[in-house]
Amino acid sequence: MFGEKLNPTNTINFDDLKREVVEKGLCNNCGACVSFCTASRVGAIQMCGCRDNIPQWVDPHKCYNCGICYLICPQTEDLNEKMREAYEWLPPSGKFTDVLSAQSTDIEILEAATDGGVVTGLLLYMLENNLIDGAIVSKRTGLFNREPDIATTRESLIDAAGSNYVEAQHLDKIGQRYTNYVPIVPAVQLLGPKRSLRIAAVGTPCQIQAIRKMQILNILPADIIHFTIGLFCMQCFSFDNLMEKSFIKRHKISPADIKKVNVKENFRLELKSGVSIHIPFEDIEDIARPACMLCKDFANDFADISLGGLSSPEGYTTTVIRSTKARKIFTDAVNKGYIETIDLSDTEKDSIASSINSFVSKKQERAARKKSELDNYDYIDEIIAKTSGEQIDASDFAKKWNIENACNECERLNRHLNWVIDFVSHELCNTLSTTLLNVSAIADPAVATHISEEKRNSMLASAVGSMKLMQDMLRNYLASSKMKGGQLDFETSEIEFCEDILEKVVKRLESSFELKKLRLHLDCPRGLKVLCDMTLTRIAINNLINNAIKYSTPETDVVISVSKWENGFEFVISNEGIGIPKNKLREIFSEFSRFDTSGVVGTGLGLFLVDKIASMHDGEINANAGYIIDDEYVSYNTIDCSPDKYSIDPGGEDVRKYAVFTLRIPGTSENQTKN
């Protein structure tokens, strides 16, 4: 396995990244860690999808402890020396062969661009001359909002050009908090399996560093990135902070007044009235992203070519050519008329380089200062003071940073807790409603006298079914809570799987099968002895069968087959119904994950517990799904491999879908007790 080669001690994993970077508020949200984990089909971590969009564990058991997520993070330093060697880095701003002022010759690009449109001009040249198949760019989606996109046409490149902002939108969308920052690395995933493509990436220094680290390790998905265009970057700005904090009031600006935002020697806002406001970077550190405060890379030292507005005349882009490849591409783009340059003397070039270096120094000094503040500050007392309502002096960077992070985390946990209470109470309430309505009708003589015996029996059966469902929900919730508190008992013993577990669960759920008129096909060898925790295994089997019943189309087949597997068993259950979306095959095992809840009562804990119970037994649970074509189960993978063979309209009325779960519990060689 790749991880073992790179990290023979097997000691680094996402926990280290979480502790050293994420929990300290230093995550750049570049998504490199998640991109690798996803592209290599490990699937142990994912971006949280919350407001801060940080990476989080999705399934620690899938982690190979390869440590790659840690190594490729732009905030960790283990690969920095290797990266400097590989790109022949020289102080203070990396290796470069030329500095120029340039602009695109294309009027349309110039109109859309913030400076000289060289980024778009270069990409267009490469695209039209078949040097790349596409470019990862940040597409404008609102006033301060952008999202990553793969541009493969002139139109989509021009669409992504510049930083002009044209319309207002909510600012709290996931992954769109920072104006000049868009998580481009995960965008490679948009390309799916087309791994032979040649892609150019445009990014901030942290993003380009993440790509370079991935390329040094020769790992997915950076293999398809053939050219990197780096943007100068002092810091990324949080525009929700821009709105919320004193900045807007101080400068008496309404967001609707802003026409254009640019970053040159300072932070610039061009208003619709024609007024231009220039603000020193020092004055807007309070709206900058904390992670940027420790970054030392201003000039995008590891890109093939670095670009920005600094020190060039209005309408021109300062261009730093670094690699041989960049030299050739840039020269050819000029020769073919895509880009033109200003004829600069050596003194003028030195002046631009010197200006860049002064910003490099500023950024490096700031990073050293902030690092020292962070290392030397004990913030716990301040958090206690804040939470007890005392006024604190939060002028210090580290104080603000850490207190805000801690408070945000508390807020997040509170929200989560409220949601859990709300969710569980609502689901329980619904189930209780069915029971109460049925039972109270039978118990009320004024109503009951009009109910036939047949109807009364059916109402009682429905009430019993609802109570069983409620019992399952409560048991799942309690088991999940105990598991988190480390109080879930685990004790293996030898049992007969069919007699002691499967038949009892099926008997218990018999009425639910009948209510939906489902046909159960059971293939389980009697006398199959397995070593497992009987209580937990029963919960897992119950949840899997219950899940199949809940999501099955009425009057269809549910097929269960059990066979011996290692010292234990393999349990496979398939059903026809709503199926499982292709991109949810792992997510459904996450806590509270419910992708289609309409009309189906549940807590989102059933499959989560099955996964945990499988892990406790050193076993595994897998989900697969697809379509039923001519009564044959055809998985998404099979369809992907032979797209010409199958023609499916996923939204079509006649489309039949299936889901299949395979639980493998290897058993144990001797009785075990865990807690």
Next chain:
Amino acid sequence: MGGTKMSEHQTILLVDDDKSFLEATSNVLESVGFRTIKASSPGECFDIVQKDLPDLVILDVMMARLDTGFEICRKLKHEARTKNIPILMLSAVDKKFPFDFKDSAGEADWLPSNDFLDKPVEASELIKHVKQLLEDKKST
């Protein structure tokens, strides 16, 4: 089946995405002589009212979305053909809203329902409210 004279031939449309609850509600109301029609989605609900105008609608609040029931309620009350049908809303979601939405019940633009009941509800209570709403309708 027997029941009061008033409920004979009167039709109640039940809208809820929980099929077990739909079945239970239907059983209870049919036992006292109402005819019921069941819909488990907004689409089904609107299809039904196009063909067959019910005398009353019992509507769950939270279905596909938190406020699906509100939307159905507004739509029914804003259409000339259906605006006089009394609507009884059943809800288990009050804690999910940052305000007490029942305070707004009856407001034409926001929540023009005629009555509310919290889930879980007992059969006799449900029947009482249904009958009261139909009486009110008759007297207007």
